[in-house]
Amino acid sequence: MSGDDPLQEIFDAEMARLMPEPWPAAIGVAVSGGSDSTTLMHLAACWGQAHRVAVHVATVDHKLRPESSAEAEGVARSAAALGLSHATLPWEGWDRNGNLQNAARQARRTLLAEWAVETGVPVILLGHTSDDQLETLFMNLSRGSGLSGLTGIAHRARLLEGRDPWLKDLWLLRPLIKQQRKTLQTWLTDRSIGWLDDPSNQDQRFKRSHLRKALEQDAATHFWRRMTETRERLARAQRAVEAYAQEVGRRIAQVHFGDVLFEREGLLEAEDEIRMHLFSHALTWITGLEHRPRALATERAFAEMEEGKGGTLHGCIWRIEGDRIRVFREVKAVGTKPHGFDGRRLWDRRWLIEGPSGTDLRALGPDGWAQMKAQRYGTPLQEDAPPRESLLAYPSLWRGRELLTLPPFHGAGARATLHPRCGEFFESIRRIR
16 A cells, blocks of 8 residues: 555554564554644554554643644544544643643653553554754754764653553654654645644744744755754764663673662773763663753763762762762652552652552651661661662651551562663663664
8 A cells, every 4th residue: 555655655664663573463643633643643544454453543632722622632533534543631730830841741651651551552653753853953952962962862762651560561653753744744735634733833932942943944955954964973873872881881880779889980980971871871760760961960970979079960869989889869859758559559760669558658768767767667678778868769668657668678568679671771771762
């Protein structure tokens, strides 16, 4: 069916590259109704039919505009016309505080992950294009990003969100990431397929909207092509850095429970780009955050390390321990607010907790440490446990104000293990692409 459709052929080839056989029984597609995701839905429908893979569509309704519900209904009708199932995922969790775009992005990921688990799809397709790649490059360039920030959006990535933390393999794929938006819109126009223009993409309150408008003026020019080629070269350079960083990391780093320990001399004497890559990776691995700290902040951290000082960055703390540097979670970033525990939960994006239901799950905190010191805790920790400052951010179970157990170290009917993703610290130094 794709023999007379070059874009379909490109899409099919990208799917084969990003998702080798055997095909899953079903895949998901995130569709907002814009030109990018509408094209994605039509191409995925054709691909699914050819490969006998069910295609399910989901639309996240952020409920930030009065028209959003009607737009989601329009996507549902388009999906039905293609013979695809559709689900609308409403977001009602924004409290009007903080960065709206970041909050909406995180909400989309969580809602889509939960939908994927419920629907039984191990793969979700996203409609990002080369326009999004260049916007990201320029945004990061304006922030003074290092090499890793200038390589753009990953073609594929694992997604760890949602209500089922034991799900190991939920993937986000971006099969249109090399295509220009203008190409997709021409493809839709030639087939008399309509799409929605989200006015928030033109909202001049957002820096990305200003950038998008400027880039659209050069969309078909020599400049656009050269910038795309530059980004691809930067990505090649980044892959080389990642490969060498992985080699160095295996020599100078180790995982200690939920912390990362570096040989102090080995880290500080490594090439600048390698040590920044390793340290930033430790921060994101510990926190489970998607984005790394900005390059300038990381450089400042190393200046303090060279002076023998500790510090905080990206929700983590680093401390000098003799000939080692320990990187661990910051309790202030986790917070000690109790959360009702039903016997099984993913906590702080990396700890898989199992234990008695009807209890509260929270970070140990200073009051929990005080109870341990007062010997109301039970068996002592093993001698090689992390230091107090690190333990304060570890998961603990409570009944009211009474500490019951610190699951990573002794059971008392509870268990805590790092998510399988966290067990791949060294492998994940090299970014999935």
